[in-house]
Amino acid sequence: MAGTNSERELLAEGPAIILVEPQLGENIGMVARAMANFGLAELRLVNPRDGWPSEKAQAAAAKADHVIEGTKVFATLEEAVADLNFVYATTARQRDGFKQVRSPVVAAETLRQRFVAGEKTGILFGRERWGLTNEEVALADEIVTFPVNPAFASLNIAQAVLLMSYEWMKSGMEDVAATPFQAVDQKPATKEQLFGFFEQIEEALDARNYFHPPTKVPKMIDNLRAVLSRPGFTEPEISVLRGVITSLDQFARRWKKGEAPAKQTGKGHGDGADEE
């Protein structure tokens, strides 16, 4: 569930999100939530139709209280951007003006560079039904637009804010391949460990006359070792697999097929390395 967690760092910096004449409190709340998800905090409203504060916005914000409480309301767009140095306008349609058009990735990188340089920036989002007027776009420095399905191009404002907020967050990462948590760190197996596993499984198979006829034995061993080599098993994975072979290597089943007294999950993953 959504919520703030006082033990974890609360990111709250970066461009102001400026909603021009938003109509529904729910949308304002979802915008606040999207901003909070990706570390933005400064929300400005120009002439919101249903006034401010808004209970519907509060409810839809899913505890993004720091964004909702800090929201500022302005009578005009000119006042809302007065203290900013650089402003993007979001729009889904081509305008006649001279302004440069940027992708969200490029816009976020530009906003990040200006943020690092100490500039104040903002991003304009238009009304639910028809976006920004040409006069409003003209107040911005550049345009940002989203790469969308040509036949289904319209994003709602909460979605558009989510994507720009997400790109803002990514623009601050050294590496877009980084993740907030990683797989459990596993030591790669050594060749000795892999060969030990080959030896175990081949011995158990040999005891059951698997390698037959003798002329095919070298090829069978080749194939088996290729199958077991390709995944590049880690040390704990080899440990899991050796436990499986040890169990299968018992002389007889304890129960006949389909008669096990308790359900066996059949999923080896995550069973730990203590099976051998």
Added chain:
Amino acid sequence: MAGTNSERELLAEGPAIILVEPQLGENIGMVARAMANFGLAELRLVNPRDGWPSEKAQAAAAKADHVIEGTKVFATLEEAVADLNFVYATTARQRDGFKQVRSPVVAAETLRQRFVAGEKTGILFGRERWGLTNEEVALADEIVTFPVNPAFASLNIAQAVLLMSYEWMKSGMEDVAATPFQAVDQKPATKEQLFGFFEQIEEALDARNYFHPPTKVPKMIDNLRAVLSRPGFTEPEISVLRGVITSLDQFARRWKKGEAPAKQTGKGHGDGADEE
């Protein structure tokens, strides 16, 4: 407003989006809309709480009818992924298993490579309240997780689907800086055009004794030319500016300040290149 447009290409390919035990029809509808926005079309539901079809989903889908109509329902996750070759599980929290954890960018690139190679792929999204179980995550090949504000980390499923769909769309672009439309193409000005503008403005200023005292004239001209050079004006921009100077260069105002008979916008942008 959202809607399909038969004149424009409808993208409908790529990984299946698989919602495990979704509760609210509204969320399923918003997922369908997000998928349509970024060219995905194959929605699968595992055991949806309120059944299927859903009027609420249809309403929230904002005319993503091709997604809603093609939605398939499965009793179990195993059945829902049975025909797929490679599956990601989305999760916001670290799991104990051995699975690799990927960022959305890397996951989308992997899905794109597998799509190009003819594989069928899917992405799992968990329940609204508590996501996917460990057993469900275990059915996937790898994990994908989002870079979020540590203190405000929870995305709703429509937001999570939106981000993965957006990254899927971007993974098919040659250049993430590309935009669906561009600024009006403008010829860069030649130096001759720039120098002609210098000459015009300097002559008009000289006629008003702007360049004063004589010892400072070279520095004043240097500074003025530096200000006018830095923006790298295009040919139509120079044309607009020459029109402005021509107008200002009239000997007298036609009306006193504040007495203009009609409001002047004062915004030179976008006024066209026919002013000179």
